[in-house]
Amino acid sequence: xxxxxxxxxxxxxxxxxxxxxxxxxxxxxxxxxxxxxxxxxxxxxxxxxxxxxxxxxxxxxxxxxxxxxxxxxxxxxxxxxxxxxxxxxxxxxxxxxxxxxxxxxxxxxxxxxxxxxxxxxxxxxxxxxxxxxxxxxxxxxxxxxxxxxxxxxxxxxxxxxxxxxxxxxxxxxxxxxxxx
Ligand code: IMP
Numbered sequence: 001x002x003x004x005x006x007x008x009x010x011x012x013x014x015x016x017x018x019x020x021x022x023x024x025x026x027x028x029x030x031x032x033x034x035x036x037x038x039x040x041x042x043x044x045x046x047x048x049x050x051x052x053x054x055x056x057x058x059x060x061x062x063x064x065x066x067x068x069x070x071x072x073x074x075x076x077x078x079x080x081x082x083x084x085x086x087x088x089x090x091x092x093x094x095x096x097x098x099x100x101x102x103x104x105x106x107x108x109x110x111x112x113x114x115x116x117x118x119x120x121x122x123x124x125x126x127x128x129x130x131x132x133x134x135x136x137x138x139x140x141x142x143x144x145x146x147x148x149x150x151x152x153x154x155x156x157x158x159x160x161x162x163x164x165x166x167x168x169x170x171x172x173x174x175x176x177x178x179x180x
Pocket of ligand 1: 047050075104105106107108109110111112113156157158159163164165
């Protein structure tokens with residue numbers, strides 16, 4: 001096992017993106033969002049559960065007044081997408097007239113994001129854009145616009161920094177690839 005690999009919960013996990021890489025990229029994304037949303041009522045909507053860590057760091061990298069809400073979705077069982085997206089917990093308030101930035105850990109097939117974009121558009125926000133820390137372009141089933149993208153990654157199952165493997169490993173401070 002190389003020095004970038006460790007065995008966690010019985011799985012071999014290889015560091016894909018270090019804490020430093022994540023921190024530096026989020027600082028850049030925060031600067032871009034601060035520039036683009038100056039003077040607009042911004043609401044960050046974190047997609048639970050995977051975005052919770054990214055959301056906390058991104059919000060602090062944005063130098064603007066903003067509001068925060070969360071929406072819970074589910075489509076995964078273990079490492080396999082069921083393909084059927086469900087809202088497991090809804091927004092706490094209306095978004096009518098607000099500029100919504102959806103904050104997502106990873107866009108994989110795109111099905112979750114497509115569903116959420118269509119769902120939120122019906123609630124009459126002024127705008128809805130997408131900010132995703134990770135994107136796996138090789139897995140795309142439906143194309144969705146990603147307005148702010150952290151990293152493009154290869155087709156590996158990733159864990160850590162909020163992302164889970166069957167509910168586990170969310171608290172790793174880096175993003176690791178699980179050997180299938
Ligand atoms: P999509 O609907 O296929 O784009 O998947 C979106 C959701 O699936 C993400 O919000 C994640 O919760 C989950 N997901 C997709 N790929 C991974 C992965 O590699 N590790 C952990 N969760 C993932």
